[in-house]
Every structure is written in C-alpha cells, then in structure tokens.
Amino acid sequence: MRHWSGRTRWGLPGVHGFFAGNDWEFFRVLRPGDAVNCVERVLDVQEKQSAYSGRLVIQYVETTYSNQRDEVVARVVGWCTRHQRRASRERGKYADVPKRHEYTEDELASIDERVLNETARGGQPRYWEDTEIGEELPTVVRGPLSLQDVSAFLVGTGRSSAHGVLLREALRHPDHFFRNPESGGGLEYTGIGHLRDSVAEAVGVPGAYDYGPQRVSWLGTLMTNWMGDDAFLKRLRVETRRFNVYGDTQFCRGRVARKYINNGNALVDVDIWAENQRGEITAPGMATVLLPSRDPRNPWFTDGSQLSLRDVTLPEETPPILPV
Secondary structure, three states, rough: OOHHHOOOOEOOOOOEEEEEEEEEOOOOOEEEEEEEEEEEEEEEEEEEEEEEEEEEEEEEEEEEEEOOOOEEEEEEEEEEEEHHHHHHHHHHOOOOOOOOOOOOOOHHHHHHHHHHHOOOOOOOOOOOOHHOOEOOOOOEEOOOHHHHHHHHHHHOOOOOHHHHHHHHHHHHOOHHEEEEEOOOOEEEEEEHOOOOOOHHHHHOOOEEEOOHHHHHHHHHHHHHHHHHOEEEEEEEEEEEEOOOOOOOOOEEEEEEEEEEEEEEEEEEEEEEEEEEEOOEEEEEEEEEEEOOOOOOOOOOOOOOOOOOHOOOOOOOOOOOHHHH
C-alpha cells in the first residue's frame, strides 16, 4: 500500500518532516481481489517547542479506507512533525548516540535465536476469559536494522519509484526532491536519510534510520502473533518517539492492561512498546483486541464492523482516538 497516513507529503524549503505516529481503528478484513480507496483530510496543525529542533509543527491527518462496496475498512489518524533542518543539526540532541552499535558475537547469536524462534498462535483460539491482566506477550525481535530491511519494506509498501515516474514526481513537488552530488546529480527525495547517513546527519540524526510505519507494523505483528486467527485487531496506536538507526535492534513487547465487555464485545487493551538494545523505549503504544468469548451472551464475530470505538465510552485509562 503506497499511502501512509500522516506522512510528510508537502515539501517545504529548509523544513524536514518525520513520521510521528498512527492511531488505527480497523473494521473489516481485506480479501483477495478487494479494491481499496482512501480519502484524506487535514485535522489540525499545531506549533510546539522541541528539544530536538526548537520550534516544530505537528500535522494531524485522518484517512478513511473503504472497499469496492463503499464499506469502511479502516480509519487512521496519523501525525508527523516538521523541523528546521539547520536547527535540528546545530542543537545536537543525539550527539551522544553512537552512529552504529557494536555487538559481541554472543549478543548477535542471542538476537538471531530469538528472531528464528518467533511463533504465531494461529488457529488456536485465545478466549477472553483465559486472558489475565498483567499477562506479558512473547517478545518480537527486529534487528539489527540494515539497509536490506529498509529496502524490503520500501518495496513491499510500493513506496519506491524510479526513472520517469521519479522525475514526474519531482517536477510536481520540486521542494520534496533534490539532485544529490553523492549520486552524480541523480534525483533523490528529501527522505533519503532513511538510506544515506549523510542526509540523516544533515538533519541531526546519528545515521540512516527506519521508516516509522515499519515499527508500527512490527508492533502489529506482536499483536497478531499473540491474539490468534479467531480474534480481531480493533485498534493499534503507536508513537515513534526516538530514531531507530541502522544497527539498532528493537524488542517489541506488550502487557495486558485492561479487559472489559462493551455491548457484548469482549475487549482487551494491551500496552505495547518497542525498546532498543540500550533499553530506550523508542515507540510506545497500545492496542485493543476483540477476542472470542466462552460466554454465549457475547456474540461471535467475523470482523470489527459491529463496533466503533469512537461511539463507546472507553475505560478512563485508554487514550482517546483522535480527534477528541
């Protein structure tokens, strides 16, 4: 899917944009052959102060996805931050963060083992009654981040373009592209800092870094691995607060925070987060899962279309879905 809600699609001279988070609510599954349309609207623009760049602007965008029957598949609020490139570089917030983390052979072997041992619950139902508050989810490990990882994500999401397609995009949005001397004057877009250290360093980041939606998807995998095929992921909210540079490893973790029944829907809220090898939480978030129930008073379901979280009273501890 080429469209990323909340990404920085408007090029501004001297101003860099970073994906900062998504709050998804899912209603229906996508099936082979479905056609998906999306409608996007700007919700808000806020100016704030940041230790990274001083002045910043946050853009909030809502996207509604629908299928060929005009049924809503998902709705997401995405947000990005805008920073002045020079100020970001000169303030040096990440000056003490190493460009590349150095692992021991034992550390790499341990990471590899955890990656290879990742499992999904699959067809074994996870019932609401069997889920306990405080229960920890099996950790999903992603890393050490490499150019191969980022390139595969780009290809898989359809974000890459080249040749005439790239040139036409650059002509339509000239402030979002530049001719890079490192590539002999070839066209590259301003977000090439995901692939080139030099461009990342020019905006105050230690080195090339991942795409924010990559970490959102990793935390989504954490949830779907745990909940099983008979559950439905109703909400996925993730904030990307720190950079995940090449060589970093993310440990995606979760803990059941709340369980409740709403109009016969057996729901579980899970606190989720991505934590790097330095113990820094880079992407906190939460998820809501609709689980099957053994109680016959709670109806069976095939998707989440019968429930809109914006129309129900959420537990006080649950972050509201924007806009509030």
